[in-house]
Amino acid sequence: xxxxxxxxxxxxxxxxxxxxxxxxxxxxxxxxxxxxxxxxxxxxxxxxxxxxxxxxxxxxxxxxxxxxxxxxxxxxxxxxxxxxxxxxxxxxxxxxxxxxxxxxxxxxxxxxxxxxxxxxxxxxxxxxxxxxxxxxxxxxxxxxxxxxxxxxxxxxxxxxxxxxxxxxxxxxxxxxxxxxxxxxxxxxxxxxxxxxxxxxxxxxxxxxxxxxxxxxxxxxxxxxxxxxxxxxxxxxxxxxxxxxxxxxxxxxxxxxxxxxxxxxxxxxxxxxxxxxxxxxxxxxxxxxxxxxxxxxxxxxxxxxxxxxxxxxxxxxxxxxxxxxxxxxxxxxxxxxxxxxxxxxx
Amino acid sequence: xxxxxxxxxxxxxxxxxxxxxxxxxxxxxxxxxxxxxxxxxxxxxxxxxxxxxxxxxxxxxxxxxxxxxxxxxxxxxxxxxxxxxxxxxxxxxxxxxx
Numbered sequence: 001x002x003x004x005x006x007x008x009x010x011x012x013x014x015x016x017x018x019x020x021x022x023x024x025x026x027x028x029x030x031x032x033x034x035x036x037x038x039x040x041x042x043x044x045x046x047x048x049x050x051x052x053x054x055x056x057x058x059x060x061x062x063x064x065x066x067x068x069x070x071x072x073x074x075x076x077x078x079x080x081x082x083x084x085x086x087x088x089x090x091x092x093x094x095x096x097x098x099x100x101x102x103x104x105x106x107x108x109x110x111x112x113x114x115x116x117x118x119x120x121x122x123x124x125x126x127x128x129x130x131x132x133x134x135x136x137x138x139x140x141x142x143x144x145x146x147x148x149x150x151x152x153x154x155x156x157x158x159x160x161x162x163x164x165x166x167x168x169x170x171x172x173x174x175x176x177x178x179x180x181x182x183x184x185x186x187x188x189x190x191x192x193x194x195x196x197x198x199x200x201x202x203x204x205x206x207x208x209x210x211x212x213x214x215x216x217x218x219x220x221x222x223x224x225x226x227x228x229x230x231x232x233x234x235x236x237x238x239x240x241x242x243x244x245x246x247x248x249x250x251x252x253x254x255x256x257x258x259x260x261x262x263x264x265x266x267x268x269x270x271x272x273x274x275x276x277x278x279x280x281x282x283x284x285x286x287x288x289x290x291x292x293x294x295x296x297x298x299x300x301x302x303x304x305x306x307x308x309x310x311x312x313x314x315x316x317x318x319x320x321x322x323x324x325x326x327x328x329x330x331x332x333x334x335x336x337x338x339x340x341x342x343x344x345x
Numbered sequence: 346x347x348x349x350x351x352x353x354x355x356x357x358x359x360x361x362x363x364x365x366x367x368x369x370x371x372x373x374x375x376x377x378x379x380x381x382x383x384x385x386x387x388x389x390x391x392x393x394x395x396x397x398x399x400x401x402x403x404x405x406x407x408x409x410x411x412x413x414x415x416x417x418x419x420x421x422x423x424x425x426x427x428x429x430x431x432x433x434x435x436x437x438x439x440x441x442x443x
């Protein structure tokens with residue numbers, strides 16, 4: 001796997017942001033949280049993720065629990081008004097300590113920095129009121145670090161090597177943040193992807209991307225679980241998870257539900273990866289496990305088994321390749337595919 | 346062949362007004378006790394106030410709930426719609442979220 005994280009911010013409400021992100025970075029976030037909403041979305045639709053008030057200590061971060069030596073962080077970024085000068089936009093971290101960052105300098109130009117020291121500088125002056133797609137490719141190392149930046153798919157900072165891109169004693173990263181523990185500016189983000197560039201099938205710049213969310217729209221091949229009312233697909237097709245208001249339930253191992261999904265946008269471009277998102281929980285009692293199911297053709301392709309807790313969690317699973325043929329995805333693969341889940345135990 | 350011979354037979358009998366022997370074959374005792382009428386306010390028998398049972402068994406395997414299923418698709422941004430954005434959803438009111 002090379003895509004290790006992706007988020008279009010379209011599938012959850014603000015209150016559930018820490019079901020996809022790990023925690024706030026600093027204490028300021030609690031008072032004025034990052035917001036999920038249409039007002040912060042990159043055109044044409046859906047939701048984005050907005051820091052809607054400035055101030056300090058207002059970062060939010062995602063921890064992966066795995067150490068990576070290199071990566072690629074892509075995100076759409078928009079500053080609605082004011083100056084972009086001398087701001088931290090994106091940070092790559094070891095724990096919650098900066099390894100390297102993308103910041104703007106006093107001229108509102110992108111730079112690669114470590115601990116405030118500029119390591120490489122771009123050329124484009126950024127402006128408020130414009131969406132930019134920023135991609136930062138990096139190798140975290142104390143002496144052989146490498147950084148490269150693209151802006152809207154075009155070269156902005158050429159690959160620069162022999163850098164110290166560490167703020168800790170470790171030559172790796174395991175978390176990323178939006179904003180950080182410092183003065184932040186009001187900004188919106190959308191369509192994030194993050195790669196481990198050392199392995200798998202997506203290991204280099206993808207260019208500007210969109211993360212599109214689709215939900216069940218009709219019954220699929222199997223409807224074994226029991227809805228608490230209505231139909232199986234109707235119980236799990238809401239945009240925001242509604243908890244125990246509508247759900248499907250099973251206590252029988254090997255029971256499967258799969259669903260026909262909404263259509264992708266017409267004339268969609270290349271598909272780099274898909275991610276299942278199950279919002280699930282178990283009743284009290286012995287531990288239960290579940291797995292996502294993709295059904296690209298006539299066979300259920302059962303994903304990796306995951307444990308459940310007594311409260312609802314969002315359970316993501318990313319597929320760089322189509323499990324039907326272990327080849328790259330085509331839009332037609334996604335269009336004809338059912339998605340669901342299986343009770344493993 | 347051998348033979349048995351009895352040389353003497355004697356019997357003594359003391360006769361007179363003396364009571365004969367007593368044999369006690371069974372001892373029983375009958376006791377008369379007063380009759381008791383149960384009083385519900387002062388029970389005299391055993392009382393049971395709670396019955397409980399503990400059962401040692403395998404952990405209860407209760408159910409799993411799935412509230413939402415969604416698929417996120419990582420797409421290239423190569424096909425803008427008129428106006429600059431990606432196309433809107435073709436069939437669903439919920440639309441696609443970009």
